[in-house]
Amino acid sequence: MAQINHWKKLTDCDLSGYTLIIPSVAVGNVGQLACDLVISSLHMRKIGLVYSPAIIPILGYDPYKIGSTNLSGCCELYECAEKKLVILLLRAPLVYKYGKKFLTEVVEKFKGENIKDIIILTSSFAHERKHIMTSPFRYVVNELSPHTSTLRTLDWVEHESKSETVKILGGGFASLLYEIIKEKSVPCLVLYKFVSEGDNIPDAYEMVQYLNTIVPLFDKSDIYSQLIHPVSWNLMFGGPPPRDIY
Template sequence: MEFFYPCKDSTQSSVSFQNSILIWPALTLGNVGQLSIDLILNTFGFKKVGYIHDEDIVPLAGNDTLTPAGKGVLSTAVEVYQFTNRQNTTITIVQQRSPIIAGHINRFAEKLNQWIKQSGFSQLLFLASTNANKRIDTQLFGTQIRYVASDAVGDNQFIVDRIEKQCGVPPMERSVVIDGDLIELSDRLTGLGRRLMTLATQENSKGIAMVAFILFCSEGDNTQDAIVMSNHVVQYTELTTETSNNNNNTIDFKIPSSWSLIKDGPSINQALYF
């Protein structure tokens, strides 16, 4: 059964994922991953190359989220986009707009893991968020983003230096001392992210090279969290273009039209209340 389907103007053979970095969002607290994906897609002009259709994903079709006034093509459950940066590295971004069917996460993760390896992706960058109310003392100050990496990444000092030194993202704290006792902490990954990391760990050197960026946040208007996350993604993948602001090393992101619904929401028929 097919997993990836190319767009009509492409063919299966014309879409190459070899040595590409794959970016995938978590559907979790604040939808930070999904918001970040739309922000990056809208800013850098990624081209849609296909779709992922699978029985374990809730089917979805809706208004275009990137074209102003929704005059583009329909958005579907899982869409695949590509862009080549200045270093001639292909970046593949997947936007997942609907959840995995309850109880099917492990099965979908195994199929996704297999597709990633068969397609020849160089690594997976997973964008996640976690509850800021459950931070330890050392996480209350400074950057609110952490990373977790699979064994295949941990053994690569070049990637580790890029994450920690170039992007300024520290590793997720895995333990804390309280009243003299050492307490083990979770890596804060849940759902699909946790299962993919588990598969990568079980497969050791043969597992996918996976990095998860995890942002501490709370539910609400998470657009600013998405901007923070997107800045780190841009730094890590070297997606710098004319949108870069040389004065403060930030990106002049182009806000997607769909974000207007976050603050304003859809219009409501006032007659309902009279």
């Protein structure tokens, strides 16, 4: 049976010149948490839904507004016209069998929309960090990225690789997506952090701060006061145990 991915537009908008951010489902889910933070803080609007056999289906309440009657699915598109930013937020892992075809379609679709560049946010296993005294963040950039000159002025650490293929262990589909983007000649930057599973909210805040250095979304003088905690984070680890069990 042929793999069919359904793209449902909720509103028409011109994405020419936009930056597309895609978080990879990875260790600690730092990419997703960072995107949650950006979407909530910029009051981004949902402009599309994606249904695909490549994504494990999930459904839940609106993660950004209490009392909303809207539901959220496993793959949604959010837009901020003021910042010329669009986020393709995946809330579930990819099914390996269909993953590559889905990601290829994603890249081709947004390339056809004339986006400016793609930024992949992900994470890697903390024990893979070889140089402990350096920053926990790493980046990978292709030669087409508009952020290359900015990165050269920053004291950031570039991803170390012994081969031409980028491998980010624990980074989910980030490596595969980067290779597809490179093959399709689309400007791309990958930003990731070495983390462990647990409370990864602080990692998300720090990732947004790093992202803001490359793509100005917030006032850099006091970025944390501008970030709005998504309501979906209130019960991230569930409620307290019922007292009746004691």
